[in-house]
Amino acid sequence: MFQLFHNIRVDWLGKRRFFIGISIVLMLAGMGSAVYRHKFHPKGTEAFNLGVDFKGGTVVTVRFKQPPTAETLRTSIDRAGIRDAVIQPILDKPGEFLIRVAQQGPQSESESQTQAGVDAARAKVGLALKSFGESNAEIIGTDAVGEVASKQLRTQAIAVTIAALIGMLLFIAFRFEWTYGAAAVIAVFHTVLVTLGLFSIFQIEINLTVIAALLTLVGFDVNDSIVIFDRIRENRKLHRRMSLYEVTNLSINQTLSRTVITSGLVFLSVVALVLLGGETLRPFSLALLMGIIFGTYDTIAVAGPIMVWWERRVEAANKQPAAAARASGVSSGRNPAPGSRARNGVGKPSRAA
Amino acid sequence: MKKRSLLQRSIVIGIVTLLGLYIVIGPRGRRPHFKDFTPSGMKANLAQNIHLGLDLKGGSHLVMRVKTEEYLKRLTEDAATAAQNAAKDAGFDAKEARAETTSGNYRVILQVGDPSKAKEIREAVEKKVNIADHDGWSFSPSGNSLTWTLSGSAQRTLAESATEQALKIIESRINAVGVAEPTLQRHGGQNSHEILLQMPGIQDPEHVKQQLGNPSHLELVHVVGPPSPAPHQTYATKEDAIASLNSGGNIPANRRVLPYTERVELTGQEANANTPLPKKWVVVESPAIIDGAEVRTAAAIPARGGGEQYEIQFSLKKSGADKFGAWTGANINEYMGVALNDEVKSIAFIKSQISDSGEITGNFSKQSADDLVLTLRSGALPAGIQYQEERTVGPSLGADSIRSGVRASLLGLILVVAFMLFYYRGSGINAVVALLLNMVLMLAGLVMFGATLTLPGIAGIILTIGMAVDSNVLIFERIREEMRSGKTIPSSIEQGFGHAFVTIIDTHVTTIVSSLFLYAFGAGPIRGFAVTLVIGLLVNLFSAVYVSRTIFMWLLSRKGRRVESLSI
Numbered sequence: 001m002f003q004l005f006h007n008i009r010v011d012w013l014g015k016r017r018f019f020i021g022i023s024i025v026l027m028l029a030g031m032g033s034a035v036y037r038h039k040f041h042p043k044g045t046e047a048f049n050l051g052v053d054f055k056g057g058t059v060v061t062v063r064f065k066q067p068p069t070a071e072t073l074r075t076s077i078d079r080a081g082i083r084d085a086v087i088q089p090i091l092d093k094p095g096e097f098l099i100r101v102a103q104q105g106p107q108s109e110s111e112s113q114t115q116a117g118v119d120a121a122r123a124k125v126g127l128a129l130k131s132f133g134e135s136n137a138e139i140i141g142t143d144a145v146g147e148v149a150s151k152q153l154r155t156q157a158i159a160v161t162i163a164a165l166i167g168m169l170l171f172i173a174f175r176f177e178w179t180y181g182a183a184a185v186i187a188v189f190h191t192v193l194v195t196l197g198l199f200s201i202f203q204i205e206i207n208l209t210v211i212a213a214l215l216t217l218v219g220f221d222v223n224d225s226i227v228i229f230d231r232i233r234e235n236r237k238l239h240r241r242m243s244l245y246e247v248t249n250l251s252i253n254q255t256l257s258r259t260v261i262t263s264g265l266v267f268l269s270v271v272a273l274v275l276l277g278g279e280t281l282r283p284f285s286l287a288l289l290m291g292i293i294f295g296t297y298d299t300i301a302v303a304g305p306i307m308v309w310w311e312r313r314v315e316a317a318n319k320q321p322a323a324a325a326r327a328s329g330v331s332s333g334r335n336p337a338p339g340s341r342a343r344n345g346v347g348k349p350s351r352a353a
Numbered sequence: 354m355k356k357r358s359l360l361q362r363s364i365v366i367g368i369v370t371l372l373g374l375y376i377v378i379g380p381r382g383r384r385p386h387f388k389d390f391t392p393s394g395m396k397a398n399l400a401q402n403i404h405l406g407l408d409l410k411g412g413s414h415l416v417m418r419v420k421t422e423e424y425l426k427r428l429t430e431d432a433a434t435a436a437q438n439a440a441k442d443a444g445f446d447a448k449e450a451r452a453e454t455t456s457g458n459y460r461v462i463l464q465v466g467d468p469s470k471a472k473e474i475r476e477a478v479e480k481k482v483n484i485a486d487h488d489g490w491s492f493s494p495s496g497n498s499l500t501w502t503l504s505g506s507a508q509r510t511l512a513e514s515a516t517e518q519a520l521k522i523i524e525s526r527i528n529a530v531g532v533a534e535p536t537l538q539r540h541g542g543q544n545s546h547e548i549l550l551q552m553p554g555i556q557d558p559e560h561v562k563q564q565l566g567n568p569s570h571l572e573l574v575h576v577v578g579p580p581s582p583a584p585h586q587t588y589a590t591k592e593d594a595i596a597s598l599n600s601g602g603n604i605p606a607n608r609r610v611l612p613y614t615e616r617v618e619l620t621g622q623e624a625n626a627n628t629p630l631p632k633k634w635v636v637v638e639s640p641a642i643i644d645g646a647e648v649r650t651a652a653a654i655p656a657r658g659g660g661e662q663y664e665i666q667f668s669l670k671k672s673g674a675d676k677f678g679a680w681t682g683a684n685i686n687e688y689m690g691v692a693l694n695d696e697v698k699s700i701a702f703i704k705s706q707i708s709d710s711g712e713i714t715g716n717f718s719k720q721s722a723d724d725l726v727l728t729l730r731s732g733a734l735p736a737g738i739q740y741q742e743e744r745t746v747g748p749s750l751g752a753d754s755i756r757s758g759v760r761a762s763l764l765g766l767i768l769v770v771a772f773m774l775f776y777y778r779g780s781g782i783n784a785v786v787a788l789l790l791n792m793v794l795m796l797a798g799l800v801m802f803g804a805t806l807t808l809p810g811i812a813g814i815i816l817t818i819g820m821a822v823d824s825n826v827l828i829f830e831r832i833r834e835e836m837r838s839g840k841t842i843p844s845s846i847e848q849g850f851g852h853a854f855v856t857i858i859d860t861h862v863t864t865i866v867s868s869l870f871l872y873a874f875g876a877g878p879i880r881g882f883a884v885t886l887v888i889g890l891l892v893n894l895f896s897a898v899y900v901s902r903t904i905f906m907w908l909l910s911r912k913g914r915r916v917e918s919l920s921i
Contacts, residue, residue, distance in 0.1 A: 004776075061750060093753070122743075139556075140747030149416060149741035152541070160875045167870035171863050212809035212882050215871065216816045219886070222867075223820060223860045227827065230856040258830045262823040265772060269765025269815070276764060278757035280750075284812065285761075 004257045012252045012300055013245055013308060019301030023190055026294075030197010037200065048200050051207030051283075052100070052143050054157070056150035058121035060099045061141035067095040068132060080128035082121065090279045096140075098279075099125055157211045164215060165189065168222050176229055179314060183307035184225040187298040191221050195290045209284040217291025220266065224259060224299040229307070231255050244311055248304050263296040359910055362903040369895070370790060373797040377402060381800075402800045406807030406881065409755050411748030412553035415562070417738045419519045419546045421512035424736035426454040428511065429503065433461045434606050434640055435482045436501075443477035445470060448497075450606055459503040461490075468497050475499065509544065515735040516546045522734055523548065526564050541876065547741065556745055564724065565738065570695070571645030573677065573711070574637040576688040577608065581702035585688040587613060587633040594634040609639045613690070613697040635697055637690055642680045647673025653722035663722035668710040678708035693725070758811055769822055777829050779920025783904045784825035791821045791889070791896040798888035809882040817889025820860065824897035828853040829921055842919045846905050854898060861890045 038047035052059050070087050077085050077099065086100040101121040122142050129137040145153070165185050172181035192214055199206055231251035232244075239247060270292055273285040378395040379385055381402055388394045407414050430452040437450035446466030453460040461484060465474055471494040479485040486492070489507020493500050503511075520539065527535050532552045540549035550565075552558065578586025588594035594610045595602060604610055613635045649670045656662040669677055681689070681703045690697040691713045698713055717725065770788070774781035795817060799806060832849030840848060864886065871883040908919075 061747075063749075138747075141750045142743065142745045144740075144743040146739075146741040148418070148739075152545075152741075156874070156876060156879070160871050160879050163870040163874040164867040167867040168863055171866045175859055175863075208878050209808055209812070212812040212878065215879070215882060216812050219816050219864045219867070220819060222863055223823065226860045226863055227823075227856055230859055234852065234855075254834070255830075258823075258826050261772075261776070261826045261830070262819070265769050265822050265826075266819040268768045268772075269762070269818070272764040272768065273758075273761040273815075276757055276761035278754065280754050281758060281761075281808070284808075288812075288815070 004260060005253075008253050008256060010249070010253060010256075012249055013305055014249075016301070016305035020305060023194070023298065023302055026194045027190065027197060030194060030200055033197060034200040045203055048196070049203045049205045050154075051205045051210075052145045052150070053208045054150050054154045054206060056102075056145050056147045058101045058125075058142060058144040060101070060122060060125045060139055061090075062097050062099060062125070062129060063138050063140050064095045064097070064132065065136050067097075070097070073097060073099075076131045077125065077128045079131075080124045082124050082128070092279055101125065153208065157208075161192065161211070161214060161218070164218055168218075172222075172226065172229070176233060177311070179310040180229050180307055183303045183310060184222055184229070186306055187225055187303035188218050188221045188295075190302050191217060191291060191294045191298050194294050195287060198290055199287070204286055205283050207283060209281070210287045213284045213287035213291065216288060217295050220292065221295035221298065224263070224296060225303045227258065228252055228255055228299060228304065244308055248308050252300055252304060259296060259299070263292060267292050359903065359906050362899070362906070366900055366903060370793070373790075373794045376797040376800050377793060403796065404803065404805040405751070405755075406805045406810070407551055407553060407744070407751075408746055408808050409751045409806065410553055411556070411746045411751040412551060413555045413558040413561075414742065414744040414746075415550045415552075415558060415740060416540055416742035417548050417550070417565070417740050419512075419516045419548065419734075419738055420736045421515050421546050424515045425459050425503070425508060425511060426452070427736075429454050429459040429461060431640055432482055432484050432501070433463075436461055436463050436478045436484065437606060439478045439481040440465070440474050442481075443474075445474050445477065447474070457505075457508070459508065461501040463499045464497055465499060466497070468494065471499055512546060513543075516548070518735050519738065520548055523550070523565055523738075527552075527561070530561055530564050532561065548738075554748070556747060558743065558745065562740070570693070571648065571713075572641035572692045573643050574609075574611075574639075574641045574690045574692050574697070575680075575684065576690045576697070576700055577636040577638060578688060580686040581688065582686075585635070585700050585702070587635050589633060591634050594636055597636065607639050609637050609695075610634055611637055611690075611692055611695055611697050613700065635690065635700070637692070637697070641692070642689070643669070643673045643677050647676075649673075651726045653717070653719070653726045656717075661718065663717045663719055665713040665717065665722055665726055666710065667712070669708075674709035677711075678706055681708075682706040754808065758808075762811075762815070766818070769818075773822070773825070777921055780829055780832075780905075783901050784822070784829070786904065787825060787896045787901045788818070788821055790900055791817070791893050794892040794896060795885070795889045798892060799885065802884065802888065804884050804888070805881065806885075807878060807881045809878040810885040813882045813885030814889060816864075816886055817893060820864070820890065821893045821897055823860075824853075824857050824893060825901065827856055828897070828901065832919075832921060836919070836921075842917075843909055846909070846919075850898070850902055850905075857894070857898060861894060865890055 034047040036042070037045045067089075070089060074085070074087050077087070082101055084102060086098075088098045088100070090096040090098060101124075121144060122139070126139060129139070165188060168188070169178075169181045169185045172184055195214065195217065196206075198204075199210070228248075228251055231254055232247055235242070235247045235251050235254075236244075239250070242250070267289075270285060270288045273281065274289055277285045378389075378398050380389050380398050386394075389398060433450040433452040437447045440447035440463060448464040448466060450461065450463045453462060463474070463478070465471070475492055475494075484490040484501045489504050489510065490501045491504060493502065516539070520537065524537055527537060527550070532555060534553055536549070536551040538549050540547040552561065555561065576585055586597075588597065591610055591612075595604060598604065598608060611634070613633050614631075647670050649668050651665055651667040653663050653665055656664045685703050685705065688700055688702050690700045691711075692698065693713070713725075766788075770781075770785050773784045777784065792814075795814065798804075799810075804810070828849055831853045832845050835845035835848045836842065868883040868886045868890075872880050872887075875883065
């Protein structure tokens with residue numbers, strides 16, 4: 001049979017400082033970009049390139065039979081009284097343009113006027129298009145989101161991501177240990193931060209579909225962590241003499257083929273989506289692509305080390321009351337019985353087993 | 354024993370597969386016909402069974418908010434005026450009534466001349482105006498001012514009922530406009546007062562929005578001025594009108610100043626739309642005699658003058674007719690105005706007592722008369738609405754997204770299948786069968802739950818496919834490991850499934866748990882993602898574990914107990 005990996009013994013945890021270093025650099029780069037752009041607005045950019053879903057405003061998709069140049073289009077849109085419209089030709093569909101218009105009317109004005117902004121943009125763009133001939137240009141789609149709704153969607157996107165993470169934390173804590181849950185969730189959170197950071201650096205638009213992609217990658221990522229944790233749990237019963245450090249390395253190595261095959265296959269499908277999925281799906285597929293790469297990486301590089309480090313701390317903290325309890329002849333409830341799952345044999349190999 | 358369980362499993366799988374296929378491509382809600390099993394028939398059924406979201410099918414998506422604070426404000430203002438009138442009618446000295454409506458506080462404050470009569474005044478007022486304790490208002494006298502405050506819970510109840518009422522009215526207006534298969538429902542949380550309207554196939558929602566947004570607040574008002582035969586009292590500017598009230602530039606609570614556009618016949622001008630008609634101002638009594646809620650029916654008829662102009666005849670409900678009859682009986686020769694959205698459309702003097710019908714004249718075109726009739730019939734919205742989101746997707750744009758999405762997914766699927774067959778050889782077939790079955794059953798699940806497929810839903814499908822492939826990889830890698838450690842093939846398969854199953858359950862349940870959180874906290878698109886994902890994962894437990902296992906069992910039973918090799 002064709003075999004990808006066989007009998008590999010890589011000391012993954014030994015490289016944890018290197019891995020965690022990379023992760024911190026990536027996170028800092030993303031955050032640095034967000035903070036820098038938020039403060040100084042280089043070339044008019046913001047911390048994140050939020051789409052209309054989260055910022056409010058209107059996007060009009062227009063199809064031309066005989067497309068004008070972007071400049072001509074801009075001139076006629078300026079003339080219709082829309083300032084600072086962003087005109088973006090859709091690369092894979094010649095003749096189609098996305099016209100992004102900020103919320104019409106200053107936000108401080110009365111409710112009814114900001115309200116008018118939701119529909120006014122479409123009417124104004126429609127007016128501008130008339131100059132290209134009645135049958136030449138056609139509005140094929142609009143997305144208009146008012147200020148209140150965009151704020152709601154923003155809050156909701158953050159709330160659902162956090163809710164999903166909490167759900168995972170609770171379930172993993174229930175099935176394994178809470179340290180495992182925390183390690184998996186920190187790893188996922190790290191992936192989300194790195195992905196958002198890259199979105200800030202490259203100014204890729206963040207819209208509702210990107211949130212769907214982030215939720216998808218949260219799913220993939222935690223899936224990876226659980227596969228390895230599951231193996232750790234199993235190996236701890238089989239190899240009682242091994243330390244958690246060794247067991248974790250062993251488990252990562254044993255599941256490595258699976259990790260590479262699964263992630264590789266999903267990666268291939270997502271690359272297909274990036275290349276063929278079209279402009280509308282592009283932010284979505286790019287978020288998935290980054291998520292797959294960092295999600296696979298962080299299971300080995302982040303979730304494992306954090307879990308081992310944390311378990312050791314818990315073990316060290318448990319040893320002291322346990323020793324005190326032994327001295328006074330009272331058994332401590334926190335001291336696990338020999339052979340109980342996970343916590344037994346953490347740290348140095350235990351001779352008692 | 355082994356043979357029997359294999360047979361049972363095969364039967365279960367066969368039935369589920371056929372059922373799934375039938376649900377996806379069979380007809381719904383009618384008996385199957387021979388035509389349903391031809392390729393074109395199946396395709397038509399598939400298109401009918403799977404509901405595509407507006408982002409894929411095309412149409413308009415509108416989220417509107419009912420301005421409930423506006424509703425509560427008007428309610429409080431009306432109550433203030435009514436309270437003063439009620440107190441005066443009962444013979445008390447009520448100097449001034451005002452409504453306080455700032456930041457979630459709604460108060461009626463009545464200034465009275467004699468604070469010792471507070472109890473009697475309160476009784477007299479609450480007899481006529483619905484601001485008693487059981488209406489959710491609390492009363493507190495302090496010196497000369499009597500205050501009624503609307504409680505928070507009553508505010509919520511009133512706002513809620515206003516939203517529900519708006520929903521009903523919007524529904525009747527939508528139906529009257531003739532939108533096919535609209536979706537109309539509450540949106541967001543309980544206190545968000547939002548309404549979601551989806552209209553498949555409608556590209557430009559402008560006309561529908563005009564119909565919906567039209568507040569059409571109709572009132573019949575008493576126009577203040579000397580009675581007929583003197584002409585009705587108008588003023589050239591708003592300032593003149595206010596000055597006539599002699600109240601130091603303020604408008605007292607029982608008066609309103611409204612614009613009035615004179616009709617063409619009266620000024621003797623030609624009916625020419627390009628000539629702006631002179632706008633004048635009139636003073637009317639507040640509150641109105643009756644309002645649009647009392648209208649029973651309305652119809653647009655050609656105006657008597659002929660030409661292109663229309664007028665509207667309406668009749669009143671019993672309660673409105675009683676009030677109107679009493680008022681007109683007592684005010685013969687006084688002037689009465691028809692006000693629409695705070696603009697007086699026509700003024701006429703009362704010749705005799707009118708009880709249950711009337712007309713609105715004034716320069717209506719056929720279209721505007723019809724629109725007005727529609728809103729009058731369905732009743733007035735309790736408060737204005739505000740659009741928060743408006744999305745339209747052209748059918749071609751949606752079709753493009755589907756096409757490129759499907760093309761990309763197919764390519765991804767082909768790559769996955771090719772790899773599985775290459776890497777796992779014979780067992781790869783296993784994985785491919787499981788994967789295809791997974792997709793069929795997932796679609797069947799979507800059809801059965803009546804779920805709508807949207808772009809985020811497709812993201813859910815991608816994650817499901819990823820996890821389905823992962824389940825197979827987990828199982829196969831584990832079987833290989835067991836074989837390497839020197840176990841026999843049957844026991845390797847047994848052990849491989851056993852160990853991998855624990856992992857698969859853990860990964861699936863974790864994702865399902867977090868999807869449930871998404872469903873609980875998310876709205877529209879996020880829920881679509883969660884629903885597809887949960888269905889897909891449940892199906893996957895069946896297809897990747899049960900079905901794949903059965904295929905291995907079948908392989909073993911064919912080769913006998915002492916198998917030497919396994920293509921994996």
